[in-house]
Amino acid sequence: MTELFMLIAAKYNYCLYVILMMIGLYAMIAKNNLMKKLVGMNIFQTAIILFYVSIGFKHNATIPIIKGDHGHGGHGAAIHAADYMNPLPHVLMLTAIVVSVATLGVAMALCVKVYQRYQTLEEDELRMRLSEKIKS
């Protein structure tokens, strides 16, 4: 039992992302309202982003900005990779955040368009209206 607790304590960050991801996934699958589905999608994306950023974290390391006077072409003290956090997940997630904003904007525009035509964002009502349209 203590081993299990030790395992969770060492990797508690992953548990948090899995919980966030489950919330987002549940909202995307089970919710009836399209806007709520979008909120779920954003929670899901946030979970992924946090997961990536936490991979880049190192103990006793600082943000990935080189300290000191290296910028002026000087070769002062050697730079050790263990002193700086991993910049690669940060870069990847910077672009992922931008994509998430873009997808959110387009999805909301589509929701506005759907609402203009059918006066509802509830999925079952939309399906009903669409089947009526096909019959008539």
Next chain:
Amino acid sequence: MKLLSLIVVCLTGGLLLYGTADLPDWGDPNTPASLHLSKYYIENAIRDTEVPNLVTAVLADYRSIDTMLETAVVFCAGLACFMLLRDFTPKKDHYYRHVPSGVILHVKNPDRQIIAGNEFEDMDKEWLPPDTIIKTVCRMLIPFIQIYALYVVAHGDFSPGGGFQGGVILGSSFILLAISYNLKYLLKRVSEKFLGILSAAGVLVYMGIGLAAMVLGGNFLDYEKYAPIFGEHHIRALGMLGVEIGVGMSVTAVMVIIYINIVSEGKHDEGL
């Protein structure tokens, strides 16, 4: 249906939790993710690019083509919002407010478009005078937000920041203007045409910097080739700054385009 989805979600979560047992501990410096490529970036980026902010160095130099297409994605999102929502059908009823006296004119079915002048202001039916406190506070805040945004864009090479972040801050200052006054006031200051041109110009600045490097005899986005024009000193940082400005322009314009089209359903009236 809800029960079924709950079971599916719990199964997925259980599988993922089971999988985390093999993942490295939190904050371990010797994980596979930080031993290969990122080690090279941390140790050599300053020698290769002379830019202390590694995130910017990787974003705008090592992975610059990725970022260019990212900017194109942002531009496409703004374009999609515009195409989906923009509604050019003219309104039937027009309302004008005489600014000095506050008298409201209601014009039904005008034969042609009336353009409001200095005395008269174009307005909507559901118009409320903006709150004085909100207006004053926002008027004082917005210039500082914009200065900060420009700082974040310009200083992205040496401190946390960059084109995406600065562009979002600048765009949000415009959105604050639209919220605290109204949408028409914003569109009088920053016209829709200007926003459209700005969003495309940002992508073109980025691609132009890449193509000009090719014209000067290097690879696409090879900033070193600008050295004969701008001097050797910090030439890569300068190239990255140009690229970040392009990104910032595009992101700013697209943020505002998405906002103005969604809140007013493409009609560009009062909005929220």
